[in-house]
Amino acid sequence: MNFKTSQRLSSLPPYLFVELDRKKAEAIKKGVDIIDLGIGDPDLPTPDFIVERLAEAARHPCNHRYPSSAGMDEFRKTVALWCKRRFGLDLDPEREVACLIGSKEGIAHFPVAFLNPGDWVLVPTPGYPVYHIGTLFAGAMTHFMPLLEKNSFLPDLASIPPGVLKNAKILWLNYPNNPTGATAPPAFYEKAVEFAKEHGLIVCHDAAYSEMTYDGYKAQSFLETPGARDVGIEFHSLSKTFNMTGWRIGFAIGHPDLVAGLKQVKSNVDSGQFNAIQHAAVAALESDQSCVKDMQGVYAERRDALVSGLRRLRIQAPSPKATFYVWTPVPNGHTSQGFSSLLMERAGIVVTPGNGFGAPGEGYIRMALTVPTDRLKEAVARLEKVLA
Numbered sequence: 001m002n003f004k005t006s007q008r009l010s011s012l013p014p015y016l017f018v019e020l021d022r023k024k025a026e027a028i029k030k031g032v033d034i035i036d037l038g039i040g041d042p043d044l045p046t047p048d049f050i051v052e053r054l055a056e057a058a059r060h061p062c063n064h065r066y067p068s069s070a071g072m073d074e075f076r077k078t079v080a081l082w083c084k085r086r087f088g089l090d091l092d093p094e095r096e097v098a099c100l101i102g103s104k105e106g107i108a109h110f111p112v113a114f115l116n117p118g119d120w121v122l123v124p125t126p127g128y129p130v131y132h133i134g135t136l137f138a139g140a141m142t143h144f145m146p147l148l149e150k151n152s153f154l155p156d157l158a159s160i161p162p163g164v165l166k167n168a169k170i171l172w173l174n175y176p177n178n179p180t181g182a183t184a185p186p187a188f189y190e191k192a193v194e195f196a197k198e199h200g201l202i203v204c205h206d207a208a209y210s211e212m213t214y215d216g217y218k219a220q221s222f223l224e225t226p227g228a229r230d231v232g233i234e235f236h237s238l239s240k241t242f243n244m245t246g247w248r249i250g251f252a253i254g255h256p257d258l259v260a261g262l263k264q265v266k267s268n269v270d271s272g273q274f275n276a277i278q279h280a281a282v283a284a285l286e287s288d289q290s291c292v293k294d295m296q297g298v299y300a301e302r303r304d305a306l307v308s309g310l311r312r313l314r315i316q317a318p319s320p321k322a323t324f325y326v327w328t329p330v331p332n333g334h335t336s337q338g339f340s341s342l343l344m345e346r347a348g349i350v351v352t353p354g355n356g357f358g359a360p361g362e363g364y365i366r367m368a369l370t371v372p373t374d375r376l377k378e379a380v381a382r383l384e385k386v387l388a
């Protein structure tokens with residue numbers, strides 16, 4: 001039999017890290033001491049009290065049956081309370097909250113609920129790949145909005161062609177931003193709400209890094225913006241906030257019709273997240289959030305070690321006030337891929353070439369703060385030798 005994958009699958013963008021992955025595997029095989037700053041996955045364990053709640057809940061037979069795909073009442077109520085405490089939002093847990101099997105799941109499924117062939121979706125680039133892939137899976141088309149340093153890594157909404165706008169349905173935003181580490185000021189969200197109302201757009205905001213912030217900066221919810229609840233849905237994740245990437249738990253909040261559409265898709269493709277995991281998430285969200293503070297302290301220290309080290313080597317790395325990414329310009333005369341390969345081969349340092357997140361990411365590498373401070377210092381020391 002000759003199995004040919006669908007046009008939908010063949011239309012997916014090529015995977016740009018084949019060569020780099022091969023070099024990494026080779027180096028590991030040779031026994032090189034790799035410092036991996038490539039993946040956005042916390043190295044710290046999930047706090048104990050969350051694990052304990054899972055263990056307890058896993059023993060209860062009432063949690064062994066099918067969950068509801070929208071999420072347990074208790075989970076959705078806890079989410080609403082957390083959003084009240086954290087953002088001052090008053091949400092109806094019935095109609096304005098949905099449980100997700102990780103926010104990636106919701107981000108990928110949401111377009112299925114609202115897009116038709118011929119529709120356009122406005123997607124930031126460089127960016128998290130799932131916005132574009134969800135668009136393709138829904139049979140719609142992507143218009144990429146470049147995130148440029150000169151615009152503080154905010155999209156220039158005024159430059160979107162009128163022909164695209166006429167048939168555009170969704171505007172994706174993601175702040176604090178992966179991969180650039182940028183944050184959005186309230187004025188930008190106000191502009192986005194106005195723009196969405198003018199052009200009949202749904203605003204999908206990915207808030208995966210809302211809690212990973214430093215230096216006293218507090219990220220707001222997009223839904224706090226006046227008028228945002230008429231046009232918006234926001235995707236949240238416990239993955240980065242509570243070191244729970246492996247658990248697959250997140251939630252969506254927003255306009256009841258948008259949440260209902262997403263729930264309808266989900267009820268047809270999944271049967272919800274394991275109730276015991278939802279119970280553990282409840283423990284995380286209703287805790288005093290001191291574990292979140294600890295997490296912020298760890299990354300702020302790492303960030304300072306890496307950024308000051310890079311600057312000593314005359315690499316003008318920004319000091320992000322959110323996310324665990326340092327979006328670093330490559331030295332003159334290098335490309336993203338070239339510099340990443342050099343770091344890999346000569347220093348055993350794995351980073352992600354910026355162009356892998358979209359063409360405007362060329363000229364940058366993304367360094368994730370997912371190793372301890374002493375390893376980041378070691379990375380800077382190795383880099384110094386390479387650049388010497």
Ligand SMILES: *Cc1c(COP(=O)(O)O)cnc(C)c1O
Pocket residue numbers: 040101102103104105128174178206208236237238239240245248249250
């Ligand atoms: C990590 C990440 C997510 C998804 O996290 P889940 O583990 O699926 O909840 C979503 N968006 C961005 C930008 C991310 O970096």
